[in-house]
Amino acid sequence: MKRLILLVPALLLFGCSQEIPPQGGTVTALNPARDFQVVEGEATVDDIARFLAGRPVLHGTQLSEWQRRDGDYHTHALTMDVRWRNAGARRTVREAQYYYTTTRNAMGSPSTVVYPFGGPDILYATSMFPKASTYVLLGLEKAGSVPDLSAGNPLPLLSSLASVLEEPILHGYFITEEMRKAPPVTPILMTSLALMGDRVESVSGIDAAGRQGVEIRFRDVHGGGSKRVIYVSADLSNGGFGSFQPWLDRYAGGAVYFKAASYLPHDSSFSQIRSWVLNKAGVVLQDDSGIPYKYFDQGTWNTTLLGTYERPIPLFAKFRQPELAAAYDSIGGAGPSIPFGSGYHMRPEQANLQVHRRR
Numbered sequence: 001m002k003r004l005i006l007l008v009p010a011l012l013l014f015g016c017s018q019e020i021p022p023q024g025g026t027v028t029a030l031n032p033a034r035d036f037q038v039v040e041g042e043a044t045v046d047d048i049a050r051f052l053a054g055r056p057v058l059h060g061t062q063l064s065e066w067q068r069r070d071g072d073y074h075t076h077a078l079t080m081d082v083r084w085r086n087a088g089a090r091r092t093v094r095e096a097q098y099y100y101t102t103t104r105n106a107m108g109s110p111s112t113v114v115y116p117f118g119g120p121d122i123l124y125a126t127s128m129f130p131k132a133s134t135y136v137l138l139g140l141e142k143a144g145s146v147p148d149l150s151a152g153n154p155l156p157l158l159s160s161l162a163s164v165l166e167e168p169i170l171h172g173y174f175i176t177e178e179m180r181k182a183p184p185v186t187p188i189l190m191t192s193l194a195l196m197g198d199r200v201e202s203v204s205g206i207d208a209a210g211r212q213g214v215e216i217r218f219r220d221v222h223g224g225g226s227k228r229v230i231y232v233s234a235d236l237s238n239g240g241f242g243s244f245q246p247w248l249d250r251y252a253g254g255a256v257y258f259k260a261a262s263y264l265p266h267d268s269s270f271s272q273i274r275s276w277v278l279n280k281a282g283v284v285l286q287d288d289s290g291i292p293y294k295y296f297d298q299g300t301w302n303t304t305l306l307g308t309y310e311r312p313i314p315l316f317a318k319f320r321q322p323e324l325a326a327a328y329d330s331i332g333g334a335g336p337s338i339p340f341g342s343g344y345h346m347r348p349e350q351a352n353l354q355v356h357r358r359r
Contacts, residue, residue: 030054030081032074036067045146045190046200051154052147052161052187053194054080063149076158080165084195088123088169092196094340095127102336103128106304106355107283112136112254114281116236116273117261119174120188122229123196126220128285129255135229136251137185143214143233144184146203157183161191169195171346173260185231186214193218193229201226208232209247236264241272252280258290260343263312263319265291284356287343288312293324296356305331306353307338316344324354 035056043051043060050057054077057063066073109131118125119139126135147157164182167175182188186203193200199219206213213232220227234244256277264270265277274291277284284291288309296303309328311320328334342351 029085030077032067032077036074036077037064038068039064043149044200045203046194048146048149049190049194049200051149052158052191054078055194066154072155073158076155076162079162080195083166083169087171088195091172091340092123092127095124096130098339099128099130102306103285103353103355104131107255107285107357110255110283112251113257114138114248114251114254115257115259116277117264118257118259119179120185120192120231121168121174121259122189122192123168124172124259125229125257126196126198126224126227128257130220130222130224132255133225133227134251134254135227136248137229137231138234138236139185139231140235141179141182141233142184143205143212143231144186145205145214146190147183147187157187161187164188165191172341173343176262185233186216189214189216189229189231197221206230206232208234209244211244211247236273237269238272239269241270241276245272245276248276249280253282255283255285256281258284258286260287261289263289263316265289266319282358284354286354286356287345288321288324288352288354289316289319289343290354293321293327293354300359301356302359303327304355304357305335306355307336307342307351308334308349309352310350313344328352 038061039057039059040061041059043057043063047057047060047063051063057067110129111132112134113125113129113132114136115121115125116138118137119141120137122135122137125137160183164178167173167178190200198221201217201219204215206215211232211234213230215228215230217226217228234240258265265274277291278295305328309324311317338351338353339348341347342353345351
């Protein structure tokens with residue numbers, strides 16, 4: 001018996017377009033002489049995030065004076081601004097629009113998103129799930145804390161942030177090698193939120209079953225209200241997942257997102273996190289680097305295929321899925337088109353996504 005594959009009706013693809021909120025943060029080009037002005041007061045965590053991202057601070061005399069006078073800071077700010085306006089903002093807009101026109105019809109509006117192997121990728125977690133209010137990101141990188149910008153020269157940190165965020169802004173995902181040289185996750189998350197135009201309200205360290213983590217509460221100024229992102233530095237292999245599962249269980253029933261996951265969910269060493277998703281998730285949105293298609297039983301899941309699938313990129317050629325290729329063949333070779341690159345398939349015409357929604 002063939003698996004049930006749902007195609008999103010064309011009428012529904014555009015039926016919610018009037019609900020699409022403005023996205024993408026600042027679109028006017030930054031002008032340091034005009035935009036960087038000295039301000040008063042004590043810098044908040046939001047001002048620190050804005051400073052890291054190259055955005056004008058609203059409070060904090062020391063930070064604003066640095067923004068006003070330092071030529072190297074101007075270079076950093078202009079670099080971040082150009083990259084964001086030319087690539088990041090455009091991608092996040094397309095992804096948020098795609099949610100309202102396409103993926104929401106298949107997966108609903110989950111309030112919680114768990115993102116295994118996502119690291120600090122809040123940029124695309126929020127744009128792919130713009131209606132969610134809690135984002136749980138999991139990775140191996142250290143959580144860290146709010147950087148102290150009053151101690152020493154901040155330019156090395158700014159340079160490191162610009163370097164690690166270049167690939168996700170331009171192409172949509174973090175590079176593992178760059179992450180090994182990157183700052184801790186907290187300043188990366190803060191910078192990302194400020195780039196999107198969101199306001200950081202608080203930053204708190206957390207303990208997640210003995211794992212270090214951070215919770216950032218932020219306000220989505222594009223109409224999404226108050227939200228939070230939780231990042232936990234956790235080993236999701238079978239050697240580390242067992243004692244972590246009880247903590248993660250509190251986020252069962254929501255959505256799970258896989259993107260550019262190095263095909264780790266295909267590996268038997270990650271069978272426990274794979275089983276957790278299959279048993280506890282309400283909906284799964286993923287590219288082909290997520291859980292192999294063959295594990296989604298037709299009696300449990302309704303499946304929607306988007307884009308097209310032929311094979312992984314050469315680096316991951318051994319993870320080709322004949323079952324997934326056959327499923328796409330059964331719907332004529334492709335589902336509704338995807339207007340952005342996804343995961344390792346950076347060209348839209350090669351991108352694939354699957355939505356699996358529990359019956």
